[in-house]
Amino acid sequence: MGARVEGAGTDRITIEGDHVEVRNGAVRGFPRHGIFSTSEQTRVLDVRLTGNTFSGVRIESSSAALVRGCTATGNGAEGVRVLSDGSLVTGNVSRDNQGLGLSLGSTTAYGDNVSSGNNMGGAQASGGVAISCNLLESTLTCPP
Numbered sequence: 001m002g003a004r005v006e007g008a009g010t011d012r013i014t015i016e017g018d019h020v021e022v023r024n025g026a027v028r029g030f031p032r033h034g035i036f037s038t039s040e041q042t043r044v045l046d047v048r049l050t051g052n053t054f055s056g057v058r059i060e061s062s063s064a065a066l067v068r069g070c071t072a073t074g075n076g077a078e079g080v081r082v083l084s085d086g087s088l089v090t091g092n093v094s095r096d097n098q099g100l101g102l103s104l105g106s107t108t109a110y111g112d113n114v115s116s117g118n119n120m121g122g123a124q125a126s127g128g129v130a131i132s133c134n135l136l137e138s139t140l141t142c143p144p
Helices: none
Strands: 004-006 013-015 021-028 035-037 043-050 057-063 066-068 071-073 080-085 088-090 093-095 102-104 109-111 114-116 134-136 139-141
Touching: 013 021, 035 043, 043 057
Parallel strands: 004 021, 013 035, 021 043, 035 057, 043 066, 043 071, 057 080, 066 088, 071 093, 080 102, 088 109, 093 114, 114 134
Antiparallel strands: 134 139
16 A cells, blocks of 8 residues: 545645656645656556546656556546657546546557546547557447
8 A cells, every 4th residue: 555645735746857656555636637747757556546626647748658557536637648659558447537537649558448437428538549458438449
């Protein structure tokens, strides 16, 4: 079990510095994003991201990021947003977020994710390259 970090006193957890890993914890109630990074090779693993005003996790302008095994629920924007070249988003659960469950850059690979109840019942995922099946709402979507 990891630590729980709540949003009192700061607007988000910001990762500054390359090759940083956030693992095994809960991030909730931040007035902006739960976790925000523009650093190279950011890794967010097995983290619960709940009730943040914007995205649960947002990674951009980075390369080779990894978001794996996270649960993003009840966030005010996307559950998981990764706009980084050569990145991987896999094994995550994104539910009941106000925006998309998964918002991905055009070269972000994704697979084995579950996304439902996001975006007021609209689209569950946008962008990215599916490398394996994803359960989007109640539809199992697999690459050709």
